[in-house]
Amino acid sequence: MYKMLHENLAVNENGHLTFAGHDTVLLAEQYGTPLYLLDEDMIRENCRVYLRSLREHFPEGSSALYASKALSFKDIYRIMAEEDMSVDVVSSGELYTAMRAGFPAGRVYFHGNNKTDADLNYALDCGVGYIIVDNSDELRTLNELARNKSLRQKVIARVTPGIDPHTFEAVNTGRIDCQFGVPIETGQAADFVHEILSCENVELCGYHCHIGSQIFDETPFMRAADIMLAFASEIRGKAGYVPALLNLGGGFGVRYVKAHPRIDITACIAALADHIKSSCARLDLPVPAILMEPGRSIVAAAGMTLYTAGSVKTIPGYRNYVTVDGGMSDNPRYALYRSEYTVLLAGRVNEPAEAEYTIAGRCCESGALIQENVPLPKPRRGDIIAVPVTGAYNYSMASNYNRLCRPPIVVLSGGKSRVAVRRESFEHLTANDV
Numbered sequence: 176m177y178k179m180l181h182e183n184l185a186v187n188e189n190g191h192l193t194f195a196g197h198d199t200v201l202l203a204e205q206y207g208t209p210l211y212l213l214d215e216d217m218i219r220e221n222c223r224v225y226l227r228s229l230r231e232h233f234p235e236g237s238s239a240l241y242a243s244k245a246l247s248f249k250d251i252y253r254i255m256a257e258e259d260m261s262v263d264v265v266s267s268g269e270l271y272t273a274m275r276a277g278f279p280a281g282r283v284y285f286h287g288n289n290k291t292d293a294d295l296n297y298a299l300d301c302g303v304g305y306i307i308v309d310n311s312d313e314l315r316t317l318n319e320l321a322r323n324k325s326l327r328q329k330v331i332a333r334v335t336p337g338i339d340p341h342t343f344e345a346v347n348t349g350r351i352d353c354q355f356g357v358p359i360e361t362g363q364a365a366d367f368v369h370e371i372l373s374c375e376n377v378e379l380c381g382y383h384c385h386i387g388s389q390i391f392d393e394t395p396f397m398r399a400a401d402i403m404l405a406f407a408s409e410i411r412g413k414a415g416y417v418p419a420l421l422n423l424g425g426g427f428g429v430r431y432v433k434a435h436p437r438i439d440i441t442a443c444i445a446a447l448a449d450h451i452k453s454s455c456a457r458l459d460l461p462v463p464a465i466l467m468e469p470g471r472s473i474v475a476a477a478g479m480t481l482y483t484a485g486s487v488k489t490i491p492g493y494r495n496y497v498t499v500d501g502g503m504s505d506n507p508r509y510a511l512y513r514s515e516y517t518v519l520l521a522g523r524v525n526e527p528a529e530a531e532y533t534i535a536g537r538c539c540e541s542g543a544l545i546q547e548n549v550p551l552p553k554p555r556r557g558d559i560i561a562v563p564v565t566g567a568y569n570y571s572m573a574s575n576y577n578r579l580c581r582p583p584i585v586v587l588s589g590g591k592s593r594v595a596v597r598r599e600s601f602e603h604l605t606a607n608d609v
């Protein structure tokens with residue numbers, strides 16, 4: 176039954192949940208809980224799907240950038256380097272991690288709506304390939320810093336196409352009224368491009384937009400591309416500038432629960448390519464190299480969190496709770512967005528559900544739940560509780576709230592497991608306290 180959510184999930188002869196071929200109950204025993212697991216083979220395959228499709232259907236220079244805000248630690252950048260991916264970073268911290276992992280700076284795209292002078296200097300000193308300029312203030316600062324270093328930095332202009340892809344508002348950044356980029360509709364994006372073209376120490380390479388996350392088909396990307404290409408055509412008419420590349424932002428949606436659709440990314444990209452080619456033909460524009468920046472769809476389904484159940488409570492007439500040894504500190508997404516997750520009893524996957532249980536974390540916050548009203552066999556203290564599809568925006572959004580130690584990341588590959596991020600200790604918690 177659980178094979179159906181993603182192909183790296185199955186049940187073995189002991190009725191235990193397996194992940195990437197490993198018995199999750201044994202992994203919990205070996206590494207302790209809470210525990211993040213990561214299926215490296217699936218991550219690599221996901222990268223190949225994007226790269227293959229983009230390179231097959233779009234002109235030379237088309238590529239996939241892993242949006243490393245989804246999950247950032249040294250090993251992930253090594254994997255991305257080996258897979259020939261580029262990466263998008265949004266802070267000096269992510270850039271530093273990539274550099275420490277030996278990731279080639281020329282394949283780094285530096286994002287962010289408020290890059291500080293220190294960020295920009297660090298990015299220039301590292302020699303990042305591209306900086307996605309968000310606004311005029313940043314542009315002027317960057318131009319000056321690049322001049323001081325006698326550099327000409329490649330940049331991409333972040334513009335907002337002003338469409339709503341019908342995703343949850345808090346994770347939707349392509350609307351006009353948002354803090355990222357410069358809107359087309361108000362005329363500001365056109366002025367911004369003229370300003371970039373007048374700066375001597377930056378070289379404009381193309382346009383960027385990001386319309387939102389959890390997009391389950393190619394249609395919103397087609398709409399975004401149409402708006403961006405019409406904008407490109409308008410600018411060509413006014414300034415003679417033709418973009419070499421168009422970055423369409425974050426990747427496709429991810430199946431967190433069975434009600435979410437499966438996506439055939441290869442087919443979506445092929446359909447998107449047909450659409451973009453005919454739009455370009457209509458506008459008489461050369462087809463730009465197309466970049467996509469998937470984060471979630473590269474790592475989410477490759478991740479899983481294991482917890483140990485603590486107390487089980489029933490409030491008669493209300494509901495049942497099972498508490499776990501982690502919570503909002505390792506996965507704040509339900510508290511933030513009411514994000515859906517599948518929850519399983521790792522040691523008794525085939526047992527029929529007995530009742531609905533709300534999975535509560537151990538943080539002192541009433542909204543700090545992992546999921547509400549999940550049908551489960553009766554949980555007992557000590558049971559291993561598995562939450563699949565936690566590879567994206569879990570470790571990277573984790574905190575030490577309540578002075579809880581962040582879990583380790585154990586990477587699974589080729590039948591072996593290895594610790595890629597160590598479990599935090601109490602010493603880590605007080606390391607910066609004077």
Ligand SMILES: Cc1ncc(COP(=O)(O)O)c(C=O)c1O
Nearest residue numbers: 242385388425426468469470471
């Ligand atoms: C600019 C940009 N690119 C890429 C992404 C990655 O999106 P996803 O993880 O949904 O693929 C985001 C997510 O917020 C983003 O803001």
